[in-house]
Amino acid sequence: MTTPDEITSGSILAVSLSGIHTMIKPNQSSIRIIEGLGVEGDAHQGETVKHRSRVARNPNQPNLRQVHLIHGELLDELREQGFEVEPGHMGENVTTRGIDLLALPLGTRLFLGTDAMVILTGLRNPCAQLDGIQPKLMAAVIDKDDDGKPVFKAGVMSIAVTGGEVRPGDEIRVELPAGARVPLKQV
Numbered sequence: 001m002t003t004p005d006e007i008t009s010g011s012i013l014a015v016s017l018s019g020i021h022t023m024i025k026p027n028q029s030s031i032r033i034i035e036g037l038g039v040e041g042d043a044h045q046g047e048t049v050k051h052r053s054r055v056a057r058n059p060n061q062p063n064l065r066q067v068h069l070i071h072g073e074l075l076d077e078l079r080e081q082g083f084e085v086e087p088g089h090m091g092e093n094v095t096t097r098g099i100d101l102l103a104l105p106l107g108t109r110l111f112l113g114t115d116a117m118v119i120l121t122g123l124r125n126p127c128a129q130l131d132g133i134q135p136k137l138m139a140a141v142i143d144k145d146d147d148g149k150p151v152f153k154a155g156v157m158s159i160a161v162t163g164g165e166v167r168p169g170d171e172i173r174v175e176l177p178a179g180a181r182v183p184l185k186q187v
Contacts, residue, residue, distance in 0.1 A: 010098030010172045012112065013072040014087030017042040021052060023129050025088040027168075033116040035163040038066030039093045063159070064121035064187045069094045069110070070155035071101045074141070083134055090130060090141075092155055096172060101156045106184055107177035115164025122187030126154040157187050 016025035021043045032040040036047060044050040049063045070092040078085050087095035094112065101120075108120045130138040143151040 012170045013097045014095040016088030030167040065157040068092045072097045105181035109175040111173040112166045113170035117162040118158035124154040125186040
C-alpha cells in the first residue's frame with residue numbers, strides 16, 4: 001500500500017449491509033448511500049448515533065459512524081493468521097482494496113463510485129463482539145506501535161456527505177484535507 005501523500009485511488013472489493021444489529025453484514029450487489037444518513041437499510045443509518053452502547057449513553061449525539069470501511073488487506077492478513085473472514089464479516093459496509101485507510105487523516109474525503117462521498121471521522125473501536133465471530137479476533141485487530149501504544153486496525157468510520165449507488169469494482173478517489181493533518185482517533 002502507499003502512503004497518504006501518494007494515494008490517488010483504490011477500489012471497492014465488496015459492499016454490505018444489515019437492517020438489524022448484527023456483526024456479520026451480508027454482501028450486496030450494490031448499496032445506496034444517503035446524504036447525511038449513511039447506508040440505506042443499514043441498522044446504523046441515521047443522523048444520530050445508532051450503535052446500541054452509544055445510544056444507551058446519549059441517544060442524541062451525532063452519528064459519526066454512518067459508513068464503516070475496512071481495507072481488504074486486513075482480511076488478507078487475518079486469513080494468513082488462520083482466521084476465516086470475508087468482506088462484511090466484521091460489520092463493515094464497504095471493503096476497500098489499495099488504500100491504507102488507517103494512515104489517512106481526519107477529514108479525508110473518499111469518493112465512492114461516481115456519486116457518493118464520505119468524510120472520515122475516526123477509527124473503529126473494535127469490540128468484544130468480534131470474538132463472537134471467531135475467538136481471539138478482537139485481539140488480532142489490535143497491534144502495538146513501537147512505543148507500546150495500541151494500534152486499532154478494524155477500519156475507519158465516516159459520515160455520508162453525498163449520496164449515490166456504490167458497487168464492488170467501483171473506484172475510490174481520495175482527497176486529503178487542506179492544512180495540518182490530524183491522525184484518526186477512535187470514535
